[in-house]
Amino acid sequence: MSLIKFEDFCFRYSDQEKILSDINFEVNEGEFVLFCGPSGSGKTTILANMKNEIRPIGKSEGAIYYDGLNIRKLEDEKSASEIGYLFQNPEDQFVSDNVLQEIAFSLENMGLPHREIRNRIAEMTAFFGLDKYLYKNINELSGGQKQLVNLCSLLVLKPRLLLLDEPTSQLDPIAAYDFLSILRRLNEEFSITIILTEHKIDNIFPFIDRAVFLEGGKIKYADKPRQISTEAQKSNIFKNYLPYVTRIHFMLQSKYSLLDKAKIPLNIREGRANLKLIDEHLKKIYDSKISLWNGSTNKTSSESKEKFQNIPNHVINCQNIWFAYVKDHMVLNGIFLDVNNGEFISILGGNGTGKTTFIQILAGLMDPVKGNIKYKNNIKLAFVNQNPKVHFKEETVEDELSESSLETPKNDSSLKKKKLKFNFWNNNVKSTSNFKNHGEFNKNVNSNEKNDLIDLFDLTKLLDKHPYDCSGGEQQKIAISKALLTKPDVLFLDEPTKGIDPVSKIQLGLKLKKLQENGLTIIMTTHDIDFAAEYSERSILLFDGNIQVDDTPTNVFSKNNFYTTFVNRMVKDYLPNSLTLKEVKQEWEI
Amino acid sequence: MxxxxxxxxxxxxxxxxxxxxxxxxxxxxxxxxxxxxxxxxxxxxxxxxxxxxxxxxxxxxxxxxxxxxxxxxxxxxxxxxxxxxxxxxxxxxxxxxxxxxxxxxxxxxxxxxxxxxxxxxxxxIFSKRFPNISMVIIMALRFIPLFNYRLNEVNKISKFNEKQYSNTNKNSMVEKISKTANLLVVVVSWSLEESMITAKSMKARGYGIKERTSYLxxxxxxxxxxxxxxxxxxxxxxxxxxxxxxxxxxxxxxxxxxxxxxxxxxxxxxxxxxxxxxxxxxxxxxxxxx
Structure with a gap:
C-alpha cells in the first residue's frame, strides 16, 4: 500500500489562483522521490501540505492519505514523529544554541523518558559522526554540519517519511554531496521514504526512484529518472533541470544514432561508457586513424590570459591585504589583486576560505587589518549581500526600487511614497500601467532606466508584492536591480546563485553578461563552478587565506579532477579544455 | 568539579x-x-x-x-x-x-x-516548574547572537551605502536617530521573518503537543x-x-x-x-x- 497518496488535490491561498491543481500521485514506502520545477511551481506547497503542523493556510480540495488515513485526521504525535520536515536554511531551524540541546528538543517534546532520550541521541549522533560535537555551540559548526544536526533532530523521532525542502541549497557543493549521500544511506539502509525538492540534481538523479516535474502547480512529468529524461528533454524549461551527463547524451544522440540503443546515462560513469562506445565506433569506421574527437582543438588558452593582463585599466588595486576576526586565526594572508575595468571575476574556494570576507573587504564593507585598497577616482560601487533580505526595508518591491534611487532629502521621498501607495489603492489595474504612472512622480529618477531593469529582470509581476513574499531567486534579482539603480561601475555579488532554480540562473547569468558588455565590472563569489565557468572570464581560487590560482576558468578548472564542472568531468578524456555545454557543442559540432 | x-x-x-x-x-x-x-x-x-x-x-x-x-x-x-x-x-x-x-x-x-x-x-531545575519560561530562555540564548550578527550585516551595508551615495557627511542628530531606527526596522523585520521559520520548525517537531521532558x-x-x-x-x-x-x-x-x-x-x-x-x-x- 502506498504511504502517501494524493487524490485530486488542489490548493489555493484565499481568493487567489490555484497554487496546486489536480495533484494525483502515490509514493510507496521506501521510495526516494524528487520534486523539481521552477520557483513558484508549488513544490514547497506540496511538501508543506503533507505536514499538518505547518501546512499553509488556505483552501484545499481533494485529499491526501498517509498510510491509508486522511492526513488531516492524523494524531498530532504521529504526525510530528513519523513525518519529518527539513527546511531550506539550516540557520533558521535551530531552537537552541547547542547541538545536544537541539537534537534532544524533538524528543523532549514527545515527552519521552530520560533514558530513552539518551539512547536515541547516542545512536543517532554516532551514526552521523556528530558525537564529538555534542557540546559545541551551533555557531561553531559549518553549514553542512548544521543541516546534519537538523536532520539528526528529525531522525531521533524515527520518522517513516522525510520531507526535505531544498536542503542543500545553502551548502557548498562538497557539503551538499555529503548530505545527499547520507540521505541515500538513510533510504537504502533504513528504508525511510524520502521526498525531496532540489534544483541542482546532478548528484542526486542517479539514486532516486522517481522524479516529479511540476509546472504551474500541476504535475508535468512523473516517472523514473531515465524515462523522465527522455520526456523532459523535449521541453525548453525542463531540459535545464536534467543532469549535464544526460543532456550531453541527448545532444550526441541527435548526431550519432547508435546511442539510441544505449542506456540513458545518469552518472558520470555511465556517461563516459557511452562516450567510449562512440569513440570505438568512430575508430572502427575511420580505420582508427581519425577519431572524430581527437583533441584537435587543444587550444592553449594563454592568449585569453594575456588579454586581461595587457589592459592597464585598474579599477581596484589591492595591496597586501591581511585580515582576521580574532588574533590567532588569520583569514586572509597578504592578498594582492588588481581588478580591471569591465571584468567579470568569480571568486571560488571551499567553505570557510574567506570568500565572503574577501569580497566584503574588496567592496570596503570591512577594513583590512593590514594593507590597503585603492579605488579609481570617482568610482561607484554596489554590493549585494548573500542574503538579499539585508537590503529590503520597504513594503513593496515597487517602493524598494524607487527608494534606492531617490537620494533627495528624506521628507520629500516619504511624501512621494505616500502618493505611490495612494495610487495603488486607486487603480487596481495591471501593474504595468501602474508603474508608468509612478514614473511621473519620480521625476528625478531616470524612470526609463528603472523600467528597463524591471523588464530585464522580469519583475513586473512582483511590483506590488512584499519583498519577503518573493522567492529566493526573485529576492536576489530585486536586490541586484536595486544595486544597479545606483548606476555603479563595479558590482559586488556574494553568492548570487544561492537557491536559484536552473532557468532563473541562466537568465541571471545572461543578464550579468549583458551588463558586463555595457561596461560594468562584476565581482562575485560563488560555490557554483558551472555558473562561474559559463559566465565569468576570470576565476580566482582562494585557498588557505591566499589566492591559489588566478586565471581564466578554463585554465583554473580543466586541470582539476574533482573541483571542476560536471561537463568537464564527463568529457575530460576527449576535450580536456571544455567546461560548459556550449563549448562541448562547439567542439563536437552538435 | x-x-x-x-x-x-x-x-x-x-x-x-x-x-x-x-x-x-x-x-x-x-x-x-x-x-x-x-x-x-x-x-x-x-x-x-x-x-x-x-x-x-x-x-x-x-x-x-x-x-x-x-x-x-x-x-x-x-x-x-x-x-x-x-x-x-x-x-x-x-x-x-x-x-x-x-x-x-x-x-x-x-x-x-x-x-x-x-x-x-x-x-x-526551572524547566520542571516553569517549562515555558525555560524554553524562552533557551531561544533567547540562540536569538541574541543571531540578532547581533544580523545587525552587524545590515550596519555594514548601510554604512557602505552612505559612503557611496551621500556627499554630505555631516548629519544632524535627528537624521542619525532616524537612520538608526530605519536600520533596526530592517533587522527586526528580518529577524521576525526568520523566527517564523524557527516557529514552524518547532511545531513540526511536535512542540506543545505533550508535556515536555528533559534529556538531563x-x-x-x-x-x-x-x-x-x-x-x-x-x-x-x-x-x-x-x-x-x-x-x-x-x-x-x-x-x-x-x-x-x-x-x-x-x-x-x-x-x-x-x-x-x-x-x-x-x-x-x-x-x-x-
Whole structure:
C-alpha cells in the first residue's frame, strides 16, 4: 500500500489562483522521490501540505492519505514523529544554541523518558559522526554540519517519511554531496521514504526512484529518472533541470544514432561508457586513424590570459591585504589583486576560505587589518549581500526600487511614497500601467532606466508584492536591480546563485553578461563552478587565506579532477579544455 | 568539579544561602572569613583571573558607596568633624564599608556560581516548574547572537551605502536617530521573518503537543544526601547563632564593636563549616589529578 497518496488535490491561498491543481500521485514506502520545477511551481506547497503542523493556510480540495488515513485526521504525535520536515536554511531551524540541546528538543517534546532520550541521541549522533560535537555551540559548526544536526533532530523521532525542502541549497557543493549521500544511506539502509525538492540534481538523479516535474502547480512529468529524461528533454524549461551527463547524451544522440540503443546515462560513469562506445565506433569506421574527437582543438588558452593582463585599466588595486576576526586565526594572508575595468571575476574556494570576507573587504564593507585598497577616482560601487533580505526595508518591491534611487532629502521621498501607495489603492489595474504612472512622480529618477531593469529582470509581476513574499531567486534579482539603480561601475555579488532554480540562473547569468558588455565590472563569489565557468572570464581560487590560482576558468578548472564542472568531468578524456555545454557543442559540432 | 556530580538543586540552594548570609552577617570577622573562603574557592575553581574583572567593576562602586553613605546619612552618635561644622558619623562610615564588603562577597559568590552551575543545569531545575519560561530562555540564548550578527550585516551595508551615495557627511542628530531606527526596522523585520521559520520548525517537531521532558537527569546520590545533611546542620546552628546576635554587630545608633572580644565560638565555626564543603571537594579533586 502506498504511504502517501494524493487524490485530486488542489490548493489555493484565499481568493487567489490555484497554487496546486489536480495533484494525483502515490509514493510507496521506501521510495526516494524528487520534486523539481521552477520557483513558484508549488513544490514547497506540496511538501508543506503533507505536514499538518505547518501546512499553509488556505483552501484545499481533494485529499491526501498517509498510510491509508486522511492526513488531516492524523494524531498530532504521529504526525510530528513519523513525518519529518527539513527546511531550506539550516540557520533558521535551530531552537537552541547547542547541538545536544537541539537534537534532544524533538524528543523532549514527545515527552519521552530520560533514558530513552539518551539512547536515541547516542545512536543517532554516532551514526552521523556528530558525537564529538555534542557540546559545541551551533555557531561553531559549518553549514553542512548544521543541516546534519537538523536532520539528526528529525531522525531521533524515527520518522517513516522525510520531507526535505531544498536542503542543500545553502551548502557548498562538497557539503551538499555529503548530505545527499547520507540521505541515500538513510533510504537504502533504513528504508525511510524520502521526498525531496532540489534544483541542482546532478548528484542526486542517479539514486532516486522517481522524479516529479511540476509546472504551474500541476504535475508535468512523473516517472523514473531515465524515462523522465527522455520526456523532459523535449521541453525548453525542463531540459535545464536534467543532469549535464544526460543532456550531453541527448545532444550526441541527435548526431550519432547508435546511442539510441544505449542506456540513458545518469552518472558520470555511465556517461563516459557511452562516450567510449562512440569513440570505438568512430575508430572502427575511420580505420582508427581519425577519431572524430581527437583533441584537435587543444587550444592553449594563454592568449585569453594575456588579454586581461595587457589592459592597464585598474579599477581596484589591492595591496597586501591581511585580515582576521580574532588574533590567532588569520583569514586572509597578504592578498594582492588588481581588478580591471569591465571584468567579470568569480571568486571560488571551499567553505570557510574567506570568500565572503574577501569580497566584503574588496567592496570596503570591512577594513583590512593590514594593507590597503585603492579605488579609481570617482568610482561607484554596489554590493549585494548573500542574503538579499539585508537590503529590503520597504513594503513593496515597487517602493524598494524607487527608494534606492531617490537620494533627495528624506521628507520629500516619504511624501512621494505616500502618493505611490495612494495610487495603488486607486487603480487596481495591471501593474504595468501602474508603474508608468509612478514614473511621473519620480521625476528625478531616470524612470526609463528603472523600467528597463524591471523588464530585464522580469519583475513586473512582483511590483506590488512584499519583498519577503518573493522567492529566493526573485529576492536576489530585486536586490541586484536595486544595486544597479545606483548606476555603479563595479558590482559586488556574494553568492548570487544561492537557491536559484536552473532557468532563473541562466537568465541571471545572461543578464550579468549583458551588463558586463555595457561596461560594468562584476565581482562575485560563488560555490557554483558551472555558473562561474559559463559566465565569468576570470576565476580566482582562494585557498588557505591566499589566492591559489588566478586565471581564466578554463585554465583554473580543466586541470582539476574533482573541483571542476560536471561537463568537464564527463568529457575530460576527449576535450580536456571544455567546461560548459556550449563549448562541448562547439567542439563536437552538435 | 568534574569528578563529583552534585545535584544542581543543591548547588542553587547552597549559593542562595551564601548570598543571603552575605547580606545578614555584618560582623567584620565573619565577613572577612566569608570573603577569604570565597576567594579561595574561586582560585581553586581555576577562575582566579575573574577576580580581576570583578574588582575592576567593584572598586569604583565600593568607593562610591563608602564615600556617599556618610555624606548623605548623618545618623549615628559618634561624630567626626572634618571641616568646621561639617561632620560625618563613624557609624555611617562603618556601615558603608561593611555594605561594600557584603557586596564584594555577593559578586564573588555569583562568579563562582557561574562556573559551577551551567545554564543547562539551571534550566533543568526551572524547566520542571516553569517549562515555558525555560524554553524562552533557551531561544533567547540562540536569538541574541543571531540578532547581533544580523545587525552587524545590515550596519555594514548601510554604512557602505552612505559612503557611496551621500556627499554630505555631516548629519544632524535627528537624521542619525532616524537612520538608526530605519536600520533596526530592517533587522527586526528580518529577524521576525526568520523566527517564523524557527516557529514552524518547532511545531513540526511536535512542540506543545505533550508535556515536555528533559534529556538531563540528576538523581540524588549518597554525596547529595551527605551534603544536604551537612549544610542544613551548619545552617541550623548559624541561624540559632544569628537569633542570639552572633555574627551581627550593632551599628546604629552607636557602633558597638570591640576587637578584643573573642569571636571563636561554635557559631563562628559553623559558618566556617558551611563555607567549606565546595572548597573541600575542589581540593580533593586537585589531589586526585595529581
Amino acid at each position: 568534574k569528578l563529583t556530580v552534585i545535584h544542581p538543586a543543591i548547588y542553587i540552594t547552597y549559593y542562595m544561602i551564601l548570598v543571603l548570609f552575605a547580606f545578614i552577617y555584618n560582623n567584620p570577622y565573619y565577613l572577612i572569613t566569608f570573603l577569604i573562603c570565597i576567594v579561595a574557592l574561586i582560585i581553586l575553581q581555576g577562575i582566579g583571573n575573574e577576580l580581576k574583572t570583578t574588582l575592576k567593576f567593584f572598586v569604583p562602586m565600593s568607593v562610591i558607596i563608602i564615600l556617599l553613605n556618610p555624606v548623605v546619612s548623618h545618623v549615628g552618635t559618634t561624630k567626626i568633624y572634618i571641616i568646621g561644622n561639617y561632620f560625618i558619623t563613624l557609624e555611617a562610615l562603618t556601615y558603608g564599608i561593611i555594605m561594600s564588603l557584603s557586596l564584594l562577597i555577593i559578586l564573588l559568590t555569583f562568579t563562582s556560581y557561574n562556573k559551577t552551575v551551567s545554564y543547562q543545569e539551571m534550566l533543568y 537527569s540528576y538523581k540524588f546520590h549518597k554525596i547529595d544526601y551527605m551534603l544536604t545533611g551537612f549544610i542544613s546542620f551548619s545552617l541550623l546552628i548559624c541561624i540559632i547563632g544569628l537569633t542570639q546576635g552572633f555574627g551581627r554587630i550593632e551599628i546604629y545608633p552607636t557602633l558597638m564593636f570591640s576587637d578584643s572580644e573573642s569571636t571563636v565560638n561554635i557559631y563562628y565555626l559553623s559558618l566556617l563549616f558551611l563555607l567549606l564543603p565546595l572548597i573541600y571537594l575542589e581540593i580533593k579533586e586537585k589531589l586526585i589529578w595529581e
